[in-house]
Every structure is written in structure tokens, then in C-alpha cells.
Amino acid sequence: xxxxxxxxxxxxxxxxxxxxxxxxxxxxxxxxxxRLYNLKSSAYPDISAKMFHERDIPIQVAIGxxxxxxxxxxxxxxxxxxxxxxxxVKVRDLGYGMxxxxxxxxxxxxxxxxxxxxxxxGAVRIVSEYANLAESFALRExxxxxxxxxxxxxxxxxxxxxxxxxxxxxxxxMVPIARVLDFxxxxxxxxxxxxxxxxxxxxxxxxxxxxxxxxxEAMPDEGGxxxxxxxxxxxxxxxxxxxxxxxxxxxxxxxxxxxxxxxxIEDYPSPAGxxxxxxxxxxxxxxxxxxxxxxxxVANGNFDLAVTGKDWxxxxxxxxxxxxxKEVLALKSGRVRIxxxxxxxxxxxxAADLRKLIDGMAFPFRVASEYVNIADRYARDNHFGRYxxxxxxxxxxxxxxxxxxxxxxxxxxxxxxxxxxxxxIDTLFESTACLISNVRIRAGSPKGEKVKNIVETIRKVLEDx
Amino acid sequence: xxxxxxxGTRDLSPDEMSRFRLIEEAFRDRCLRWGYREVRTPTIEYxxxxxxxxxxxxxxxxxxxxxxxxxxxxGERVVLRPDGxxxxxxxxxxxxxxxxxxRLFYVTNTFVFEETGRKNRERWQCGTELIGVNTPxxxxxxxxxxxxxxxxxKLKNITLRLSHAGLIKALLERLGLNPDxxxxxxxxxxxxxxxxxxxxxAEKPELDEILLPLLGLKGKSAGFLKNLxxxxxxxxxxxxxxxxxxxxxxxxxxxxxxxxxxxxxxxAGFEYYTGIIFxxxxxxxKIGGGGxxxxxxxxxxxGDIPASGFALYIDRIIDLLESGTMPKSTGQSVLIRPKGDGxxxxxxxxxxxxxxxxxxxxxxxxxxxxxxxxxxxxxxxRSPQYVLRDLISKSEIxxxxxxxxxxxxxxxxxxxxSPAQRPPSx
Numbered sequence: 001x002x003x004x005x006x007x008x009x010x011x012x013x014x015x016x017x018x019x020x021x022x023x024x025x026x027x028x029x030x031x032x033x034x035r036l037y038n039l040k041s042s043a044y045p046d047i048s049a050k051m052f053h054e055r056d057i058p059i060q061v062a063i064g065x066x067x068x069x070x071x072x073x074x075x076x077x078x079x080x081x082x083x084x085x086x087x088x089v090k091v092r093d094l095g096y097g098m099x100x101x102x103x104x105x106x107x108x109x110x111x112x113x114x115x116x117x118x119x120x121x122g123a124v125r126i127v128s129e130y131a132n133l134a135e136s137f138a139l140r141e142x143x144x145x146x147x148x149x150x151x152x153x154x155x156x157x158x159x160x161x162x163x164x165x166x167x168x169x170x171x172x173x174m175v176p177i178a179r180v181l182d183f184x185x186x187x188x189x190x191x192x193x194x195x196x197x198x199x200x201x202x203x204x205x206x207x208x209x210x211x212x213x214x215x216x217e218a219m220p221d222e223g224g225x226x227x228x229x230x231x232x233x234x235x236x237x238x239x240x241x242x243x244x245x246x247x248x249x250x251x252x253x254x255x256x257x258x259x260x261x262x263x264x265i266e267d268y269p270s271p272a273g274x275x276x277x278x279x280x281x282x283x284x285x286x287x288x289x290x291x292x293x294x295x296x297x298v299a300n301g302n303f304d305l306a307v308t309g310k311d312w313x314x315x316x317x318x319x320x321x322x323x324x325x326k327e328v329l330a331l332k333s334g335r336v337r338i339x340x341x342x343x344x345x346x347x348x349x350x351a352a353d354l355r356k357l358i359d360g361m362a363f364p365f366r367v368a369s370e371y372v373n374i375a376d377r378y379a380r381d382n383h384f385g386r387y388x389x390x391x392x393x394x395x396x397x398x399x400x401x402x403x404x405x406x407x408x409x410x411x412x413x414x415x416x417x418x419x420x421x422x423x424x425i426d427t428l429f430e431s432t433a434c435l436i437s438n439v440r441i442r443a444g445s446p447k448g449e450k451v452k453n454i455v456e457t458i459r460k461v462l463e464d465x
Numbered sequence: 466x467x468x469x470x471x472x473g474t475r476d477l478s479p480d481e482m483s484r485f486r487l488i489e490e491a492f493r494d495r496c497l498r499w500g501y502r503e504v505r506t507p508t509i510e511y512x513x514x515x516x517x518x519x520x521x522x523x524x525x526x527x528x529x530x531x532x533x534x535x536x537x538x539x540g541e542r543v544v545l546r547p548d549g550x551x552x553x554x555x556x557x558x559x560x561x562x563x564x565x566x567x568r569l570f571y572v573t574n575t576f577v578f579e580e581t582g583r584k585n586r587e588r589w590q591c592g593t594e595l596i597g598v599n600t601p602x603x604x605x606x607x608x609x610x611x612x613x614x615x616x617x618x619k620l621k622n623i624t625l626r627l628s629h630a631g632l633i634k635a636l637l638e639r640l641g642l643n644p645d646x647x648x649x650x651x652x653x654x655x656x657x658x659x660x661x662x663x664x665x666x667a668e669k670p671e672l673d674e675i676l677l678p679l680l681g682l683k684g685k686s687a688g689f690l691k692n693l694x695x696x697x698x699x700x701x702x703x704x705x706x707x708x709x710x711x712x713x714x715x716x717x718x719x720x721x722x723x724x725x726x727x728x729x730x731x732x733a734g735f736e737y738y739t740g741i742i743f744x745x746x747x748x749x750x751k752i753g754g755g756g757x758x759x760x761x762x763x764x765x766x767x768g769d770i771p772a773s774g775f776a777l778y779i780d781r782i783i784d785l786l787e788s789g790t791m792p793k794s795t796g797q798s799v800l801i802r803p804k805g806d807g808x809x810x811x812x813x814x815x816x817x818x819x820x821x822x823x824x825x826x827x828x829x830x831x832x833x834x835x836x837x838x839x840x841x842x843x844x845x846x847r848s849p850q851y852v853l854r855d856l857i858s859k860s861e862i863x864x865x866x867x868x869x870x871x872x873x874x875x876x877x878x879x880x881x882x883s884p885a886q887r888p889p890s891x
Contacts, residue, residue, distance in 0.1 A: 082527075083580050084580075085580055085581050119517075123513065123540065123541070125540065136527065138516075139516065139523045139526045139527060140523050142516075142523070143516070144513065144516055144517040145513035145516060145517065146513075146516065147539065147540025147541065147542075148540060149540055296538050299538035299539075300538050300539045300540070316538075319533075320533075320535060320536060320537065320538050321535065322536050323536070323538055
């Protein structure tokens with residue numbers, strides 16, 4: 001009998017790998033540098049495992065693609081708080097990967113009662129990777145009018161200027177308002193599999209060994225010893241330009257480009273994770289956030305200028321066609337193609353073939369993508385009948401062929417796609433890094449002039465190259 | 466691919482729809498006669514209209530259908546209307562503020578996110594709101610109106626259960642619960658958890674030994690409330706205000722000969738209720754409810770305006786209507802059958818004249834024979850042009866003039882049932 005298990009990448013990987021080693025699974029391919037996400041166990045031939053972003057695991061188990069899964073209970077609660085009848089059974093707390101989710105503010109003096117007062121005047125803005133838990137918190141605390149901004153990461157960068165609260169894992173350097181949840185790694189099972197399949201041996205091997213793992217040190221931010229960084233709120237200044245720079249792999253090429261333009265940024269990229277580096281232009285404030293989150297933040301006026309990718313701008317515009325976000329300058333770095341990908345085994349060569357294939361399918365066609373709005377638009381424009389878009393948080397190529405039928409993915413060389421035995425059937429568009437701004441910033445205003453100057457300085461460097 | 470209805474939704478067949486309309490018409494008719502005026506609000510509203518403190522319980526809010534608008538980058542979300550009353554209060558503040566008393570009614574659908582699909586996600590209700598007054602007579606007016614609608618629908622075993630939100634809140638305070646606990650228990654009671662009050666006792670055995678069991682009792686007269694007032698008068702004056710307002714309403718109901726049960730622990734309803742709460746049952750099925758919500762419009766920024774209202778649950782009443790309740794159609798039904806293509810023009814003309822005369826005239830389109838018609842009119846290509854067949858007596862009349870047909874049909878009008886409405890034994 002086949003037993004399918006979903007294993008975490010990222011923060012829980014090393015401890016989980018040690019646990020499986022203690023349990024004698026013989027799962028050699030499960031390590032940080034794994035290039036293939038499909039794994040086999042030499043001790044249990046019935047087991048097939050796949051590596052996922054931790055956040056995808058409760059969903060994959062709930063919909064029955066996997067019988068078992070290991071992930072943080074924070075992501076289980078994030079699912080259950082919105083969909084309480086999801087088919088997930090919590091089998092065992094594994095005792096590692098512990099942490100706490102905190103509702104935090106960016107400055108002292110914020111309390112639930114001050115927030116409720118604010119909610120009487122305008123919306124309380126909450127940013128988080130945990131959008132469902134954030135909403136549930138706001139409802140329980142009766143915040144009245146509130147807005148939830150789901151972000152891909154870096155939520156702690158937003159308050160106090162760009163959000164009132166951030167629901168984050170750990171307290172970072174923030175002011176905690178409430179402890180929302182304690183979490184740790186957890187073994188979960190699909191409710192139907194739990195009721196019908198026999199995997200007692202596999203479960204016993206995990207449960208009997210999880211106490212053998214070395215005890216975990218308290219998380220550094222749990223001690224409460226770190227001081228709150230005093231923050232100056234700069235939104236009030238007239239004509240201040242707020243610039244968002246990306247974290248992640250776009251940082252180095254961007255830094256080189258800015259240097260050539262004579263723009264210096266201190267502590268970027270920051271080894272300590274500082275999200276507020278200082279720029280050598282008067283009247284410009286910089287924050288470092290995820291490129292995925294930038295179009296929305298520029299649209300709602302939190303930032304005036306941001307360096308993101310054309311792919312994320314396109315995704316934003318698919319969701320909000322009337323958004324005031326516009327691309328003001330294409331950069332040359334970060335060049336990728338956004339492609340439609342299927343398994344090598346699927347007998348199709350293009351979107352038209354695919355539509356014919358879908359017409360004969362008895363079950364809904366599954367499109368997995370980080371770009372949910374582009375994927376949705378692609379499926380709609382190609383008349384894919386009954387389809388579902390499965391949002392993913394990276395490592396999307398692992399979803400084919402079992403857990404999705406089509407991917408909308410980015411690729412630089414096509415190497416990863418070929419290695420996973422997949423093929424490209426369509427190229428949607430080409431993406432590079434780009435500068436975006438908001439059309440509502442008036443040309444000729446002090447802010448508009450400043451934005452224009454920065455854009456023109458960078459444009460010159462690009463043209464000179 | 467199989468065509469499917471979305472889970473948790475319901476189709477209404479022609480039969481169900483005619484029952485739906487019957488309920489709606491009975492409701493509209495009664496409301497109009499009591500001086501209420503019909504309004505309709507949009508299906509989509511801003512989410513924050515409903516999240517503002519004290520309007521819906523968190524467990525209801527977790528189940529609203531909400532989504533970002535097309536320009537939702539600011540995070541502003543809209544919802545499919547989860548409740549009937551709050552939009553009416555919004556409408557009053559928006560467009561009727563300063564007009565004093567308003568008697569309004571509506572027929573609307575409300576939506577609730579229900580992931581399993583086993584319960585209805587779209588629910589129909591007809592409701593009234595009486596805005597700008599908070600006298601005992603106004604509470605009695607709503608209850609009597611609701612009962613009158615149900616009576617006109619000939620529903621059986623109607624019971625009226627009364628509770629009082631102010632009394633429940635004062636009680637929770639009296640029991641020494643902290644504000645968070647008070648809100649939580651109140652929410653549980655409003656979500657229909659009748660064991661909520663008893664539950665507190667189990668959790669906190671040191672609580673009031675006398676008050677709690679007394680409130681668990683059920684009463685059927687103002688005397689019950691007066692007894693309750695006698696034991697609590699000295700200890701909590703605030704308690705007394707609520708009991709007095711409660712007594713004032715039930716006294717009017719008693720004078721009007723209205724039967725009711727008082728059951729304080731079962732206050733199911735909405736968090737915005739402040740005064741009397743009433744629930745209507747047919748047998749064991751809850752078919753409606755309402756209450757006073759004096760704090761809602763002030764909390765929404767509409768000024769110090771009291772209000773109360775009720776809603777009847779159409780989906781549940783549809784299933785309870787007995788076939789005898791359906792009105793008999795008084796008009797005559799005629800099936801018109803042209804001989805050939807040459808007679809189609811005359812068939813349309815004849816049908817038009819019959820409809821103008823108050824009949825239901827259906828053209829025979831060749832595919833199905835209508836079993837419901839009382840008469841059949843054949844249009845021939847030769848004289849006499851019309852043959853009218855009585856489908857009950859099986860007799861036939863041939864005639865040249867259409868007026869003669871009208872005379873015959875109108876002569877029978879209202880005297881005989883159409884075949885479809887005769888009992889099957891005939």
C-alpha cells in the first residue's frame with residue numbers, strides 16, 4: 001500500500017531529517033541541497049515523499065494528495081481558522097521548531113484600546129504572511145474597520161508607517177501587543193487516510209523517536225531581552241519619496257546599478273536583516289520588502305517608487321486591472337521567461353492541445369502557480385473549462401505530475417524544468433526587473449520631481465552601458 | 466463534464482416558487498396594510514459595515530463571503546450581504562435620517578460561508594424594521610404583525626418565545642463575569658447555545674445560587690417577570706429597568722390575547738439586540754425572530770435613534786406550507802390549438818383576447834399536451850372556425866364568433882375548478 005508523505009523544506013528541514021534518520025527511514029535525498037523533490041525511503045518501500053514549502057503541506061494533506069505531513073502548527077492553524085472542517089488530523093506534536101506568533105506594533109504606546117479608537121476613524125491595517133489568523137484576530141478583538149494585507153514576507157518592515165500591526169513569527173524588534181499562537185513542528189494526517197489506511201509502523205517510528213532529538217534552545221527572540229528599535233515616523237513629511245528595494249537575489253545586480261548612478265545605500269544587503277537602510281539622497285526613505293508585495297504597496301500609496309519584477313506587476317494588474325501602478329523603467333537584470341509547463345508524459349504541445357485534453361477530463365484541471373492571478377487569467381483566456389488554481393509558495397515544479405496538471409512558472413535557462421522531467425508548452429511573456437511608480441503622483445509636484453530625477457539618473461546609466 | 470449546482474445552494478422549482486411568492490405576497494400584503502413601505506438594498510456592501518463593534522458576533526463574521534473589490538489594493542473588502550437588518554439601518558442613515566419614524570420592510574437573500582455545503586449558503590428572509598421609536602407598543606406591533614403574517618399562511622402550532630437582551634447582559638454583569646467573559650457568554654446565547662447560562666454555573670460554582678436557577682425557569686405570564694423583579698429589585702436597580710420594560714411589552718401582548726413563553730436563556734439572535742428578543746416557531750422549526758436594537762444606529766454613527774425589527778425565514782416556511790394554503794386560481798385556463806400554419810395568426814389573436822378577459826391562454830406548440838387546461842379551443846381552417854371543448858364535461862361547441870366563446874368561458878368563470886386542482890379521486 002502506498003503511503004505518501006509531504007516533508008518540509010526550509011526552517012524545519014534539518015531537524016526533520018535528523019528525526020527520520022533516528023527513525024531509520026533511510027531517506028538519503030532529504031537534505032538542504034536536494035535538487036529533486038521526490039524522495040524514496042530505503043527502509044519503507046511503500047513510502048513516497050515529496051518536499052514542499054512548509055505552508056503548502058497542510059493544504060496538500062487536507063485535499064488528500066498526501067496521507068501524512070510534517071509542518072509547523074502555525075500553518076495548520078492558518079488553514080483551520082478559515083476552513084475548520086478541513087480534513088486534517090493533528091497526530092503528534094514533534095517537540096521541535098518551536099516559536100510564537102505575535103501581533104506587533106512598530107512603536108510604543110499602541111494598545112488594543114488605541115487600535116479600537118483608530119478603527120472608529122479609519123481602517124486598522126494589518127500585514128502578515130498569516131492572513132487568516134490576522135483576520136480572525138481582528139474579528140475576535142472587534143477592531144471594527146480593518147484591512148488585511150497578505151504579504152510574502154518581511155512583515156516586520158511595515159509598521160508603523162505602512163501598517164499599524166504586523167502578525168509575525170517571533171517578536172523581532174517590534175512591540176508585542178498580543179501573543180496569538182504558540183507553534184511547533186507537528187505530524188498531521190489526512191482524515192480519510194487516517195480512517196482507511198494502515199500506517200501504524202510509519203507513525204510509530206516517528207513518535208517513538210521524536211523524544212530522542214536533542215532539546216531545543218529557546219528561540220532568541222523569546223527571551224524578551226532585545227530592545228525595541230526606536231523608529232521615526234516619516235510619512236508626514238511633505239514631498240518625502242518612499243522607495244522600496246527588494247530582498248533576495250535581486251539585491252546584488254541592483255546594488256551595482258545604483259552605484260554606477262552614484263546612489264549609495266548603507267547596509268544593503270544587510271547581514272543583520274536591517275530593513276531600513278539609509279540612502280544618500282535627501283528626502284528619500286528606503287525600506288526593504290519582498291518584490292512580490294511591491295505593486296500592491298505602491299498602488300495603495302505606501303511607496304512612491306519600487307524595484308520589483310515585471311512578473312509581479314503583471315500578476316497585480318491581472319487582479320486589479322484599474323490599479324494606478326505603472327512601470328516607469330525596465331532594468332536589464334533578473335531576466336526570466338514566464339512559461340506554461342506540463343509533465344513530459346502529457347501528450348500536448350501547446351495550449352490548444354491542452355484545451356482539447358481538458359474537455360475530456362472528468363475532474364477539474366489543476367493549475368499550480370506562485371502567480372495565481374496570471375495563472376487564472378491564462379486558464380480563462382484559453383477557455384480551460386473547469387479548472388482550479390492552486391497557490392504555491394515556491395518549488396512549484398515539485399507539483400507535477402501528481403499534485404497539479406499545469407504550472408505557470410518562471411525560468412531562466414529551463415534547466416530546472418528539464419531536470420524534473422517537465423516541458424514548456426507556452427511562453428506567456430518575458431520579465432526583467434523594473435522600477436514602478438504610482439500614476440497618481442502629480443508631475444511637477446516636489447515628490448513627482450524627485451521621483452523623476454531618480455528614474456532619469458538610473459535611465460542614463462542603463463543607456464550608457 | 467457534469468453540470469452541477471454549487472454546493473450549499475438551492476434551486477426553487479415552479480411549485481416551490483409559487484409557494485415562495487405566496488409567502489412573499491402574504492407578507493407584503495400585511496406589511497402594506499400596517500403602513501410599512503418596501504425597500505431593497507444592494508447585495509454587495511462594505512465589509513466594515515458589519516465588522517464594526519457590536520453588530521454581528523465574531524462567529525458570524527468569520528462566515529461572511531468577503532472579497533477584494535476590483536480596486537481592492539487598499540485592502541477594502543466587500544461582502545455578500547450576511548444580514549438583513551444592518552443594511553436597512555445603513556439605508557436609513559444614508560437617505561432617511563431626520564425623517565423620524567420609519568416603517569420599512571424587505572424581502573431579501575442573505576449569504577453565509579459554509580464550507581461543507583450541507584447547510585444553505587444563501588437564505589431568503591422577509592423582514593420589517595420599525596425605526597425611530599422605542600415604546601412597548603412598538604415592540605408589540607412587530608410581534609403582532611409577525612403573528613398575523615404566519616396566521617394568514619395558516620401555519621400550524623405557532624409558538625412565540627420571549628427573552629430580553631438587556632436582562633441577559635445585566636445578569637451576566639451581576640454574575641461577576643469580566644467584560645470579556647460577558648461578551649463571550651452573550652455571544653454564545655445569541656448563537657443559539659441554550660446551555661450557555663447553565664455552563665457558567667458549572668465553570669464557576671461560587672456564582673449566585675438563587676438567581677441562576679430562577680432564570681432557568683420558563684414562564685407564561687407577566688406574573689413570572691413580576692416574581693423575578695421582586696427577588697432582584699433591591700440588589701440591582703439596572704436589572705429592574707429591563708424587567709419593567711419587558712413586563713410592559715408582555716402586558717400589552719396579554720391584553721391582546723397573545724400567547725407566549727418566556728425563556729430568558731434562549732435569546733438566539735444578533736449581538737446588536739438591546740431589548741426584547743422574540744423567536745417564532747412552528748412546531749420545533751424556528752421560522753423567524755426579531756428584537757429591539759436601540760444601540761445599532763448610534764454605533765453606526767447615525768445618531769441616537771432606537772429601532773426594532775423581525776425577519777421570517779422563507780426557506781423554512783416554504784417546506785411547512787400545506788397544499789391547502791395555495792390559493793385556487795380563479796381564472797379559466799385555455800389551450801389553443803391551431804389546425805395548421807395558416808391558423809397561427811388567429812390563434813395568437815384569440816389567445817390575446819382571452820388573456821385580456823382574464824384567462825390563462827396557452828398555445829399548443831405541438832410537443833406537449835397541457836394537462837392543466839380547463840378548456841381546449843381548436844382553430845380550424847373552415848367554418849365554423851372555433852371548436853371549444855370543455856375538458857371536464859367532454860362536451861364540444863362549434864361556433865363562428867369569438868364573442869360566443871368568451872360568453873361561455875366567462876359564464877363558467879369561478880364556478881368550477883380546473884382539472885389540475887380537482888382531488889385525484891375524481
